[in-house]
Each structure stands twice: as C-alpha cells, then as structure tokens.
Amino acid sequence: MSAFSLADLEAIIADRAAAPASESYTAASLAKGPVHCARKFGEEAIEAIIAATEGHHQGLVAESADVLYHLLVVWRARGIGLDEVMAELARRTAQSGHAEKASRPKAS
Template sequence: MTLDDLYTLIASRKGADPATSWTAKLFAKGPEKCAEKFGEEAIEAIIEAVKGDKEKLTSEAADVIYHLLVMLAANDVSLDAVIAELARRQGTSGIAEKAAR
C-alpha cells in the first residue's frame, strides 16, 4: 500500500459510521483529537527510537504515519499539498529553508 492509497482510504472514512471504523471515530472527535493522537504516537515512536528497539519503532512509525494522515485529512490538507511543499523545498539547504521562515 502506498501513502497515497492509505490517505485515500483514510479520507474515505470521513463520512463513515464511527461505530464501525476507528478512523471515522477519530474524525468524529474532531481535528483537535486527531492532532492529539498524532502527538501521542510520535512520542511513543521517540521512546522506542531512544530505547533502540527496531521492531517496536517500526510499529510505532506505522502508527505515526497513519495518525499524521488522519490529522491531515481532518484538517482538509491533502497529501498532494504536503508532497508539493516537499518538492518546493527540494534543492534548498535545510538551514536556508529554516532561516527563511
């Protein structure tokens, strides 16, 4: 499954019944809850990275990516928009890009 496939699947759950879909349940709780879940998963991934547990980090990284895409969809930000922003930054030094913000 590609990230685009996953984003499309996640976005399709926006109108689904929260009783039958975890993703729909997240959407029903609002963008703020989706952002909170993303943050929780990111912290869990950080913990596993620091501990050096590759298997658990892999699992947590999958959760981070899923919850990032849910958060984007909850805020009506397309994956294409994020990819376009990455493309815009390509060839620009990370230091220069940060300084321009």
C-alpha cells in the same frame, strides 16, 4: 520496497472516514474533532520517540506506522491533502536545508 504508499493510505482514510463511526475507527476519530485527532497523533509520536531512544527496532517500525496513519488523519481533520504537503517538501528541497531554513520568516 513496498508498493504501498502514503497516497494509498490517504485513500483508505478517505474511504473509512465516510463509513459510520460505529464501524470505522477512522470515522470515530474524525467525529471527535481535530483536537482529538491531534492528541492521538501526539501520543503515537511520543511512543515512536521512546522506541527510537530505547533502540527497539520493531517497536519503532510499528510506532512509525501509527504516526503516519494518525498524521494523515490529522490532515484530513484539518482539510490538508498529501499533495499539499508533498508540494511543500518539493519546494523546500529545491535548495539546501540551511538555505531553506534561513529563508523562513522569523517567529515573533
């Protein structure tokens, strides 16, 4: 297993976000706003879905990396940190998946 973590990626994104947009793809994406970042995340998610449904192993690996990167950029654009998401995952996994889902508020 790789020693590289999502926390490492989050730190890299934070560093690159502070760079001039002309020098950093991350900074340029963030400068375009959260909607742009979310759309890019969606594009990458669709590409991952296509790779998964076509059974393209290396393509899915590559697109998954893109999905994770762009998801963390969306979080940054919206002021959400990895710790917040991990805390939510910890809360949810403290019980079975069926029980957790049943405990969620119903959508109106």
